Every structure is written in structure tokens, then in C-alpha cells.
Amino acid sequence: MNSPPLYRQLANHYLDAIRSGTLKTGERFPSIRLMMEKHAVSLSTAVQVCRELEGQGVLEARPRSGNFIRQPDKPQKSPTVMTPPKVDSGVYVGIHEQVSSVLKASQQASIKVNFSSAYCAPELYPLKILQNHMAKALRTDQHLLGTPGSACGNPALRQVLARRALASKANLPAERIVITNGATEAINLALRAVTQPGDTVAVESPTFYGLLQILESLNLRVLEVPTTAHSGLNLLALEQLLSGPEPIRAMIVIPNLQNPLGSIMPDTHKARLVELCDEHGTVLIEDDTYGDLVDTELPLSTLKHWDRHDNLIYCASLNKTLAPGIRLGWISAGRWHERVEMLKHTQTRGCEAMSQLAVSAFMKTASYERYLRRLRKTLTEQRQQMSTAILRYFPAGTRVTEPRGGTLLWVELPRSLSAMTLFHDALKVGIQITPGDIFSNAKRFGHCVRIGCGTPFSPRIDEALKTLGQLLANQG
Ligand SMILES: Cc1ncc(COP(=O)(O)O)c(C=O)c1O
Incomplete structure (x- = not known):
């Protein structure tokens, strides 16, 4: 079956929002420019969306003010579904001990450079x-x-x-x-x-x-x-x-x-x-x-x-x-x-x-949007700088992900190397990383490390990554 044209799909999306009360009577409807930006559609598609909604009687164009919501239906209430009681006795056992021993070891160490956080540095937040x-x-x-x-x-x-x-x-x-x-x-x-x-x-x-x-x-x-x-x-x-x-x-x-x-x-x-x-x-x-x-x-x-x-x-x-x-x-x-x-x-x-x-x-x-734009740009740069340094200092055969956003890099070391050994060795010199072992109970990620890139790149960060590289070289 052919899917409806893009303008109608978007119109239906907004119609759902009006019916369910996300967009309320009297509120301003997103502008044409915002729709083009947020949904990556052309001017004519965005205009068609508004025409379609006007045609359905839920949008009202007010001269020089924009489009406003006219006629919402009653919000839909879905019935509550209670999960039926069920008896089963098995439990999952395993990861907590490992995670808490990693977290505890980190808390006991005196950390100078922390690569284990998924947060950004405080100065990057508004x-x-x-x-x-x-x-x-x-x-x-x-x-x-x-x-x-x-x-x-x-x-x-x-x-x-x-x-x-x-x-x-x-x-x-x-x-x-x-x-x-x-x-x-x-x-x-x-x-x-x-x-x-x-x-x-x-x-x-x-x-x-x-x-x-x-x-x-x-x-x-x-x-x-x-x-x-x-x-x-x-x-x-x-x-x-x-x-x-x-x-x-x-x-x-x-x-x-x-x-x-x-x-x-x-x-x-x-x-x-x-x-x-x-x-x-x-x-x-x-x-x-x-x-x-x-x-x-x-x-x-x-x-x-x-x-x-x-x-x-x-x-x-x-x-x-x-x-x-x-x-x-x-x-x-x-x-x-x-x-x-x-x-x-x-x-x-x-x-x-x-x-x-x-x-x-x-x-x-x-x-808020301007702030997010700035933050994303900063994180892109930080990830690139960290990734370049990792590939420079870590042993040959190391692979680093190239995510399209966020604060994290996933580093795959050559399989003979141990992320847990690196974790303990690094703590001794005040550097914190997250070993891959704790991201699964399946013991498949013992050669992987998660590196957080939330902190602006600096000679201190560069030096710490170099130290990690040396510690890995020592593992042989
Ligand atoms: C994928 C994912 N889900 C949930 C959380 C927990 O988020 P919060 O700090 O908002 O509780 C985190 C935190 O790192 C996360 O990475």
C-alpha cells in the first residue's frame, strides 16, 4: 500500500496532537519556518500542512499573527491496563557486584582526570x-x-x-x-x-x-x-x-x-x-x-x-x-x-x-535552542580531539566509534588487552575510565573501554590519554 504524501503524514501528526490536547485551543501553531526546520520539509510542504489543517477546521490563520488552533476534540483517555499477576521464580544475578566494585574502587581513588562520566563539564551547562x-x-x-x-x-x-x-x-x-x-x-x-x-x-x-x-x-x-x-x-x-x-x-x-x-x-x-x-x-x-x-x-x-x-x-x-x-x-x-x-x-x-x-x-x-546548538558543536569538537589523541597514543589495532552526537566514545582495544587491568592501573595514577566488562553480563567486552568526552580538550586531557596508551603498552 502506498503511504500518504508527506504533507498529509505531517498534518495527521499535528491532528493527533490537537485531538490529544498536546496543542490546545487558542495556542499558536508552529510557524512555517519552524516546521521546515524541524521536519526538513520544503516551504510548499509546510504550507500544504497548514492548508490541510485549515481545511479540517482545526487551524485558523490570523493576519500578521500566524496560525492558531481552533477546534480541539476532547482529549482521548486510554484505559488503564493493570499487569495481571504472574508467578515465576527465576532471577537475574550477576552484574551488580561487578558494577559496584568498579564504582567503589573509583570512589576510593584520588581522581585527577575523569573519563568515566557521560555528563558534560559544569561550565558547558547554562x-x-x-x-x-x-x-x-x-x-x-x-x-x-x-x-x-x-x-x-x-x-x-x-x-x-x-x-x-x-x-x-x-x-x-x-x-x-x-x-x-x-x-x-x-x-x-x-x-x-x-x-x-x-x-x-x-x-x-x-x-x-x-x-x-x-x-x-x-x-x-x-x-x-x-x-x-x-x-x-x-x-x-x-x-x-x-x-x-x-x-x-x-x-x-x-x-x-x-x-x-x-x-x-x-x-x-x-x-x-x-x-x-x-x-x-x-x-x-x-x-x-x-x-x-x-x-x-x-x-x-x-x-x-x-x-x-x-x-x-x-x-x-x-x-x-x-x-x-x-x-x-x-x-x-x-x-x-x-x-x-x-x-x-x-x-x-x-x-x-x-x-x-x-x-x-x-x-x-x-x-534554549541556541544553547543546545552551541553545546552540540562543542561536543563534536571534543569528541574529534579525543578520538584523534586516542588513535595516536593507544596500541595499533585500537578502534574508536564515530558517533553522530553525544558525549561518549567506545574504544575497542586489541583483544589481547584487558580493560579491567587498564581501569585498575589508571586509578593508581588518578585517571578514571569505564571498563567494557560492566556493560554486559556476557563477558564479551573485556577489551573495550568507554571514554567520556564531556570535558573540553586540554594539555591535561591529552597527557592523560597518553598515559593510558603507555599503560596499555605495558600490558604487552
Ligand atoms: C542510557 C541512559 N539511560 C539512563 C540514564 C540515567 O539517567 P539519569 O541521570 O537522568 O537518571 C543514563 C545515565 O547515564 C543513561 O546513559
């Missing part, structure tokens, strides 16, 4: 701007600190996030967003909403060790699916696992700028992944922690865009893109929204209001 917005929030509402934060989060922030999601072609109505303590809480909530202890959850391999720790803490079994730096999750391998004897209750995927590989799944793979999970009744949990750090102006599409059956839970974070200290993330759990809301309330209650007010005030302004 801290002054956020501090000013915080001060203003406290001045405006003198009772702010004396009032409990609202359960699902600040409405203005939820609205800003919902609007931003439209650019990556995801319709996440503000009413269905819950603000969380980072993506860590969002993923915990998603898993608690849809799984029972003993259930099996599939993950990419390698994947962020924090996800493996969460799974273990919830007594879930883990199945690792091969994933490459080139195109992310291997769909053939996943298909085989889904058709196997072990039912897979959920799958956690980082489709954009995967941690640690930096891979971005092609759109066709994203669409197929959503379809496969639908076919097998596997709940898809999308972790979009790094998507906003892509090098290009054009936003990456999310898996959520292809989620026709509301079978996907979207989790994201502002901790890498905006300010790690405020620990804000969010979840849009679709049909599990009510359950997630209940779990959030029982577990931690609403997040504090001051940071949410400050962040939403900043994210509404054009300077």
Missing part, C-alpha cells in the same frame, strides 16, 4: 541562566518551598516537553507526562508498571550498566540482544529471541545515541522494532536520554512516532542536556499512565517545584 530563573521563581511565589510539588510535575514544564516532542514526531500529550527524578526513576517506574519479578526483559548488548542494575534490583531476568555501533539493535537476533520459547515481557532500547556505542537506529529499523514488539506482545521501553545531543539541527525521530497501539513507554532526561544537578527526567507511559502515576506517588511523590519552574521558563525561550 547554570547562570538557571540560577536566575530559580531566583525569580522564589521571588514570584514566596510559598514555593512551603508547598508540595504536584504529583505528575509542573504543568508548564509538561507542556513545554510535550511541544518539544512534536519536533521529533512523537505525540506525548502533556497530561500523560510525569516528571521524574531523572531517567533512572522513569525506567524504574516503567518496569514496575509492566513487569513482575521473574519476568524476562530484553536489552541491547552492550548497554548502559545502570539499566542492568535496575533490572537486577527488580529481580528481572535479562536477555541481551547484539547491538552494533553502526545501526544499533540487531533486529534479526531480536526476532529470533521473540519467536523463542521464553516470553519476553519488555524490551528497553536506547535508539538514539546509544550508551555506550553512540549508535542511531535507522528509521526503517525503528519502525520494524515497534512492529515486532507489537506482534509479540512485548512492551517497548524507549530510553531517549541522549537524543537532543545529536550533531544535526534536525531532531532524531523517536520510536514513539511509530507506536500506533500505545504499546510503548517513553523515558527521557534533562540531566545530560541541561543540568545534572537538578535531576529532572520524564516518562510518558501511554496506556500505563495511571499505573505509573500511582507508583510515582507511592514511591517518591512529586519532584520539587523550583527547578521545574526554572527549567520550563528557560526551555520556552529561543535561547
Whole structure:
């Protein structure tokens, strides 16, 4: 079957947003220029989108002011689905000990250069701007600190996030967003909403060790699916696992700028992944922690865009893109929204209001986009400088990923070398790296190292990479 023309696909995308209340009556519709920029479409396509929506009676053109939303339908409410209780006794055992021994060894050492962080250096974040917005929030509402934060989060922030999601072609109505303590809480909530202890959850391999720790803490079994730096999750391998004897209750995927590989799944793979999970009744949990750090102006599409059956839970974070200290993330759990809301309330209650007010005030302004643009450019340069230095100093045969954004490089050493030995040797001279061993329980990444590039390149960083190279040479 032929797919509808691009302008109609986009018009339908915005129609969904109007129907679900993400875009509300009386609000300004995204300008033609913004649509051209965010969806990489021509002027005539963007104009056709507006004509189509005007034709459907939901847009009103006001002379010299732009287009405004006219007639929203009632927000759709999907029914809550409670996970049926299920008894299964097996648990996943293993990764936590290894991860905590690595973290503990790092805490005990005196670190001079830290390559293990996925965050940017503090000076790259808009801290002054956020501090000013915080001060203003406290001045405006003198009772702010004396009032409990609202359960699902600040409405203005939820609205800003919902609007931003439209650019990556995801319709996440503000009413269905819950603000969380980072993506860590969002993923915990998603898993608690849809799984029972003993259930099996599939993950990419390698994947962020924090996800493996969460799974273990919830007594879930883990199945690792091969994933490459080139195109992310291997769909053939996943298909085989889904058709196997072990039912897979959920799958956690980082489709954009995967941690640690930096891979971005092609759109066709994203669409197929959503379809496969639908076919097998596997709940898809999308972790979009790094998507906003892509090098290009054009936003990456999310898996959520292809989620026709509301079978996907979207989790994201502002901790890498905006300010790690405020620990804000969010979840849009679709049909599990009510359950997630209940779990959030029982577990931690609403997040504090001051940071949410400050962040939403900043994210509404054009300077937020300007800030992101600057940050992306800086990170591109830092990754390139670090990569060049690694290839210069590390042993012959070393390979380094070339991610299209983010703060991470994945370094594959010659197989005879040990990342764990390098980790311990480097700590002794005040350098911290992350050994590949902790990104999987499958013992396949003992020759890999994750290097964070969030800190501006300097002679000190160059010297530290040179030292790592020497330590590797000493391994023989
Ligand atoms: C892929 C991924 N998901 C989730 C998290 C946790 O994010 P947060 O700090 O927002 O809890 C991280 C942090 O490094 C991550 O890399």
C-alpha cells in the first residue's frame, strides 16, 4: 500500500496532537519556518500542512499573527491496563557486584582526570541562566518551598516537553507526562508498571550498566540482544529471541545515541522494532536520554512516532542536556499512565517545584535552542580531539566509534588487552575510565573501554590519554 504524501503524514501528526490536547485551543501553531526546520520539509510542504489543517477546521490563520488552533476534540483517555499477576521464580544475578566494585574502587581513588562520566563539564551547562530563573521563581511565589510539588510535575514544564516532542514526531500529550527524578526513576517506574519479578526483559548488548542494575534490583531476568555501533539493535537476533520459547515481557532500547556505542537506529529499523514488539506482545521501553545531543539541527525521530497501539513507554532526561544537578527526567507511559502515576506517588511523590519552574521558563525561550546548538558543536569538537589523541597514543589495532552526537566514545582495544587491568592501573595514577566488562553480563567486552568526552580538550586531557596508551603498552 502506498503511504500518504508527506504533507498529509505531517498534518495527521499535528491532528493527533490537537485531538490529544498536546496543542490546545487558542495556542499558536508552529510557524512555517519552524516546521521546515524541524521536519526538513520544503516551504510548499509546510504550507500544504497548514492548508490541510485549515481545511479540517482545526487551524485558523490570523493576519500578521500566524496560525492558531481552533477546534480541539476532547482529549482521548486510554484505559488503564493493570499487569495481571504472574508467578515465576527465576532471577537475574550477576552484574551488580561487578558494577559496584568498579564504582567503589573509583570512589576510593584520588581522581585527577575523569573519563568515566557521560555528563558534560559544569561550565558547558547554562547554570547562570538557571540560577536566575530559580531566583525569580522564589521571588514570584514566596510559598514555593512551603508547598508540595504536584504529583505528575509542573504543568508548564509538561507542556513545554510535550511541544518539544512534536519536533521529533512523537505525540506525548502533556497530561500523560510525569516528571521524574531523572531517567533512572522513569525506567524504574516503567518496569514496575509492566513487569513482575521473574519476568524476562530484553536489552541491547552492550548497554548502559545502570539499566542492568535496575533490572537486577527488580529481580528481572535479562536477555541481551547484539547491538552494533553502526545501526544499533540487531533486529534479526531480536526476532529470533521473540519467536523463542521464553516470553519476553519488555524490551528497553536506547535508539538514539546509544550508551555506550553512540549508535542511531535507522528509521526503517525503528519502525520494524515497534512492529515486532507489537506482534509479540512485548512492551517497548524507549530510553531517549541522549537524543537532543545529536550533531544535526534536525531532531532524531523517536520510536514513539511509530507506536500506533500505545504499546510503548517513553523515558527521557534533562540531566545530560541541561543540568545534572537538578535531576529532572520524564516518562510518558501511554496506556500505563495511571499505573505509573500511582507508583510515582507511592514511591517518591512529586519532584520539587523550583527547578521545574526554572527549567520550563528557560526551555520556552529561543535561547534554549541556541544553547543546545552551541553545546552540540562543542561536543563534536571534543569528541574529534579525543578520538584523534586516542588513535595516536593507544596500541595499533585500537578502534574508536564515530558517533553522530553525544558525549561518549567506545574504544575497542586489541583483544589481547584487558580493560579491567587498564581501569585498575589508571586509578593508581588518578585517571578514571569505564571498563567494557560492566556493560554486559556476557563477558564479551573485556577489551573495550568507554571514554567520556564531556570535558573540553586540554594539555591535561591529552597527557592523560597518553598515559593510558603507555599503560596499555605495558600490558604487552
Ligand atoms: C542510557 C541512559 N539511560 C539512563 C540514564 C540515567 O539517567 P539519569 O541521570 O537522568 O537518571 C543514563 C545515565 O547515564 C543513561 O546513559
